[in-house]
Amino acid sequence: MKHNFGAGPCILPKEVFQEASQAVVDFNNSGLSILEISHRSKDFEAVIAEAERLVRELLNVPQGYSILFLQGGASTQFAMVPLNLLADGAQAAYLDTGVWASKAAKEAKKIGDVAIVGSSADKNYTYIPKNIEVPADAAYFHYTSNNTIYGTEVFDIPSTVAPLVCDMSSDIFSRTINVADYALIYAGAQKNMGPAGVTLVIVKDDILGKSGRTLPTIFDYESHSKAGSMYNTPPVFSIYVSMLNLRWLKAKGGIDVIEQENIIKARALYGEIDRNPFFKGTAVEEDRSRMNVTFVMENPELEASFLELAKERGLIGLKGHRSVGGFRASMYNALSISSVNALVDTMKEFEEKNK
């Protein structure tokens, strides 16, 4: 039994793997693999339609928003957002809360004018800047809701009149959000939605078509919206597995239920980090992420030894990102409470052995 704490691509439910595995040899009892059917077939059209419905239902998406399944990851969105939303002469505001937030701003600067309205780079991104001021005339305000590397998460939406654009790659579907607050949300699938290879975009239709740019069709949200994510051949399998995973989430009770589980998991692990004298968290308490828990040891020399014990106990993917060091326990939706308990028990065992 392995407990997969990897940061992404990451754990998905076993049932999803089993059903996906079956579909690779025989999809819907058709005698055909999901990998060999046309994206224009009725069978796949039903898949993408259900995936879209599930996104709308689970996130309670209001009227007037398009749901897009694109390729290219969040990194492609770093370019597509300003290409579509940042007109010449306008300025976009970005919040710098980590490597990915910073990359998003850097890419936008290649396309238009960008103001960084807050940054926590001064303290290695261990906190979320508060009381930031976003110019009222900003084309949009971009932030990253969860910082996978640094273990911080934005729970309160910054107050601004500018249209909100959010990279939710690592916490979408983990907690309640109010989609109506946003002009555009994007998320690489490979955390809580599905496998790598597809990117979810939720975009308010009436903000499109105003940038004044002549865009290559493939980089224009409107072309994907008009074509129902079928402007070109979509990533069939990644969308299919995402659909299975969203089905699983719905059957589990939806976002409310998973959010409670995620709170319980976070409380259990942070509780142990705070209690156990061998460990300490790296992010400030109020901004601690529920998805990615970053922590180090009071005595860094013991880290290799703890990782070794963790491996023996079947806990994998715990090594911290080089920017932070120590450990990172990613606790996405599919990671069970028992896996978190296994980690907590191992931390206690380590304490006993070393005190």
Next chain:
Amino acid sequence: MKHNFGAGPCILPKEVFQEASQAVVDFNNSGLSILEISHRSKDFEAVIAEAERLVRELLNVPQGYSILFLQGGASTQFAMVPLNLLADGAQAAYLDTGVWASKAAKEAKKIGDVAIVGSSADKNYTYIPKNIEVPADAAYFHYTSNNTIYGTEVFDIPSTVAPLVCDMSSDIFSRTINVADYALIYAGAQKNMGPAGVTLVIVKDDILGKSGRTLPTIFDYESHSKAGSMYNTPPVFSIYVSMLNLRWLKAKGGIDVIEQENIIKARALYGEIDRNPFFKGTAVEEDRSRMNVTFVMENPELEASFLELAKERGLIGLKGHRSVGGFRASMYNALSISSVNALVDTMKEFEEKNK
């Protein structure tokens, strides 16, 4: 038993489906799914390295070329090619041999100056324009080697001194090519390489970095080349299945062997089309594609009835594209000679029943 003549996403070998299916529940006996492992894991690094090696070996790629596995399909390449290779003030030459070739040119026109140096639009793309003249100072000359919709294929490379760029989406790995003739080759995977969701780019390193444009990092071939296709999270599963499929092709004997099979398959089907008084081909004989065989009936009123019989015989995906009508039999590498024989037998059966 179904015979999948679909145009793409399309048939791949059964062995590939079986191994891929197993990896979705347990990859390399790791106890983990291929869908939940990090793209930075040693296991996946071995996969992408093997995929790259197989491309180099099968196509005999010379030194000085990068092999990239990207997202976004050929449609993304329609924009990336001119963004990377077409400087301001320069002109690119395009050959218009069908819907996709025409789209490639249209997207390039949004980015720079484009000359259409030949077109077969006058006869619904039933032939490949010959004796075309490409300006010697063209930034590059772009053509589509196989026209999936119209059933034509370019067997002789147009003679030009301009750097050659080719969209080989639907015939790469089906026949011998001389990579050294090209500056850049691209191909959506979902025909002879793998499932939808990954795009192969083979690019000569020394043509990069000369466009003078400031590109978003994700649209810059150099960033992907430097990062070994890991600039951002790659489409793990699509690359894995492509690797399995290329392994299958190598085990079969490589391109020489598959090309002979493809020639035999094409000869069998075109032979029957030409012999059987009920059918006729749509493409001119010398430009007939080996991958996509387009044909109609002398009496179009019988087409529905033939499709019905074909379905009864397990032949699927035969309906022609709306631009051509009639039938299209796609005969990619994984389609066996026995499937082609099944189609030929059904055409004979139809002849018997209706004469």
